[in-house]
Amino acid sequence: MSDDKHDRERKLMDLLLRIKKAPFYKRKLADYNLMNIGLEKISKLPFTVNAELRKAEAFDHLAVEHKEAIHYCESVDTTEKKTSTWLTQKDLETGIRQIKGCGLDKEDIVLFRFPEEFTTTSFHMEQACLEVGATIIPAHRMVMSYPKLLSLMDRLSVTVIVGSPREIERMTETIRLLGLDKGEHFPSLRAIIVTGEVMSDRRKEHLERKWDVPLFNIYSTNETGNIAAMCEHGAMHIFEQDVVVEAWKEDGSGPVDQGDRGLAVITTLSSQASPLLRYLNEDVISFEQGLCPCGKTEKKLVCYGQLQQRxxxxxxxxxxxxxxxxxxxxxxxxxxxxxxxxxxxxxxxxxxxxxxxxxxxxxxxxxxxxxxxxxxxxxxxxxxxxxxxxxxxxxxxxxxxxxxEGSEDPNVSSSILLRDLLDRGYSAFRINEYEKAHRLFEEAISLVPHSAEAHAWLAAVYGRQIDTAWSLTDKIDLFNKLENEITVALEIDPTLPLARRMNGSKLLNTPDMLGGDPAEAAKEFRYCIEQGMNDIEIWVSLAKCYMETADLAKAREALKEALAIEPKNEEALQLLQDAMNK
Missing domain, CATH: 3.30.300 (GMP Synthetase; Chain A, domain 3)
Structure with missing residues (x-):
């Protein structure tokens, strides 16, 4: 194993040891065995999605003692929901090391121009400037017109502009409006560093022509910090010693092939205060391995934009x-x-x-x-x-x-996490771990309240818990919960086979005086079979409906279908004998 890979494996092991100190991950990883999980097996661990981070309280993300945190950042989406990021001194040193690689030095006078300053990357950049001894002009903290901003750049001989691409474009248009000459008014400017938006090749070339200086891009998010940075040859190199980057298919079914576009999944190996495990940020990326003319061997990343903009x-x-x-x-x-x-x-x-x-x-x-x-x-x-x-x-x-026009973009990350929760809940349900399944299905409903499938599965859990409950009071309470979940599931999607199946089970197993109806239950089970359900339990349930309604011929047909699936099933054999004797 190479020294670099060995170091990354060690960092992942350290991350998995400390990440459960954050209340958020203590809950999320409660069912996972983190032993013997290396880089090759990281995909066995769950995704983290933005919806979860927004829902959690600020201190839920903190994996160290609060006194160890030295800086706090927030990002706000269009719904005004916040995600929190904490930094320790070691986190700050990591960010400074990454930014210093962008070529800042003590001779530089750096103008900062971000729409918002309350971000991880802008803080890292400011601290990196202080580390190398560069002069900072924090213009993102000043409300000033663009002519005043350009005048400030001229008077103070700014050498580097750091900001969002859109801010650079607004400054570009102001230069045109004022009829300024870049060579005459900004002769000291040597580079522009941008972050926060997609920077296509043509956009980069356009801004470099307008300013006559090289432009460098940093790929980062407020939650993860810096992920990759552009070299002098225009390649975006991943900070592999600090992050693991995966690219996954849009449906979450697996990773894409190298060079293909997929959803970015980020694990922050070096983060101490707010570590993230397999954070699905909904950016579309691709990456390739190979030696760059700059001499770096780290993977080269391309960001294509957010999935909801596709x-x-x-x-x-x-x-x-x-x-x-x-x-x-x-x-x-x-x-x-x-x-x-x-x-x-x-x-x-x-x-x-x-x-x-x-x-x-x-x-x-x-x-x-x-x-x-x-x-x-x-x-x-x-x-x-x-x-x-x-x-x-x-x-x-x-x-x-x-x-x-006229539609909302789907929250793909929530859909992928929902699928993960439902699959894990079903696995627990199959081995009779009903408490665990109950918790996972409730978590799924909390994430996506309009998931008919999650409500139907929770109803299934209540059905099994009714069978094992001892007291009549508990059975009545569980039955009321089951009935409510079935009602909700059918209101959301009246065509969902699982919801119809649960409704059939309720109608079959409820006494007539409380609303039971075996004939209606049979209709529900037949619908499910027509939709492709073909397991022994549904055929046995259908047979019971026919026996309750004295339709013995159909009961025998259903039981034969059941025994074709499992010939030695004792319940089906006994029911068939009962049907033959009547």
Whole structure:
């Protein structure tokens, strides 16, 4: 085993030892044996999804004593739900080491321009500057117009800009509005470092042409910290000594092949305060192994954007990176843009004063050819970017790049985690571990309250617990819970076979005076069989319905089907004998 792999294995072992100190993971990993889990077996451990992190309290993520944490960050989504990240001194040192590799030095004067400063990466960058002795201008903390910001850069001879790509583009447009010359007004500028958004090849080239300096991208999230950084050859190298990166199929069924697109799954090996295990962040990525001209051997990662920004048309799948590469190939490149997915293609809004209506057909043709879908284009000036706001002390609104007309994007990470919880609950149910199954199905309902399958499985657990309950009071209480879960499941999806099966079991096993109805139960079981259920239990249940309604011929037919599946089943044999004797 190479020294690098041995070190990563050791870090994973250390992570699994300490991660249960966080209340969140103590609960989540209660049923897992973490012994002998190495890098090759990490996929046996559960995913962590954003919905879980948002639901947990801030201190649930903390895996160290609170006095060891030196910094706290939050990220907020569009629903104002927060995810929390804590940092220890060691976490800070890890982040500084990663950022220092981006080439900052003590001669630099660094302008920070993020829409939000309350992020892990911006904090790491500031601390890295302090570590190397660079000068910091924290302009993201100041409400100022872009002309004032550019004046500040000119007067203070800024050498590096650090910020989001959209902030760099707003500064670019302001330079155009003011008629400034980059060489004359910003001669000291030598590099731009961006993070927080997709940076396609064409977008990178566009900004490098406008500023005449190299641009470097850092792939990070507030929850994980830094994941990868771009070298001078434009390759994004993963920080393999600090993170494990997997790429999984969209349905969660397994990893994708090397080079193919999949969902990013991040394990933070080096994180002390807020470690994450197999965090499914819903970014679409790919990665490849191979020696880079820069000399690095770490995997090279490409980020294509978030899965909820993906568009699909009859086998054509487009991620934000694909759309960016098309739009930033236009000449001129628009100052702002927005894409709306429609039923028959994409509607793209372009904000630029350098287009006219005569170019509309040409632009539509070029974009349609590049994206391989029908594209309509709307050209305007000031429709997406308010130039007056650029010139005033107004905090600009967050840019939305891709919208989906008339529908909401599915929460894929929650769907994958739901499937995992249901599968684990079913495994526990099969071996009669009903308490464990109960907890897992309740967790599934908490994650996705509208899951009919989760409610139906919880009803199944209540059904088994009724059989083992001793007191009449307990049986009545469990029956009421079973009935409620069946009702909810059928309200959500009246066609779900499992819910119909549970309803059939309730109708069969409930006394007539309490609403039992074997004839209706038989209809439910027949429906389930027509939908593909074919196990011995459902045929025996159907036979019992027919025996209750004195339809012995059909009862015998059902029992023969049951015995075809399991010829020596004692219950089916006894029922068949009873049916033959009547």
């Amino acid at each position: 568009t699909r048309f009859k086998g054509i799948v487009l991620d934000e990176k694909d759309i960016q590469d098309a739009i930033y190939s236009l000449d001129p490149v628009p100052a702002a843009w927005k894409v709306i997915q429609q039923k028959n293609g994409l509607h793209i809004m372009l904000d630029s004063e350098q287009y006219d209506e005569r170019s509309l057909e040409e632009i539509e043709g070029k974009l349609s050819k590049m994206l391989k879908v029908a594209v309509t284009v709307e050209i305007g000036y000031g429709t997406l970017l308010n130039r007056n706001e650029l010139l005033q002390d107004i905090v600009p609104k967050r840019q939305e790049y891709i919208g989906n």
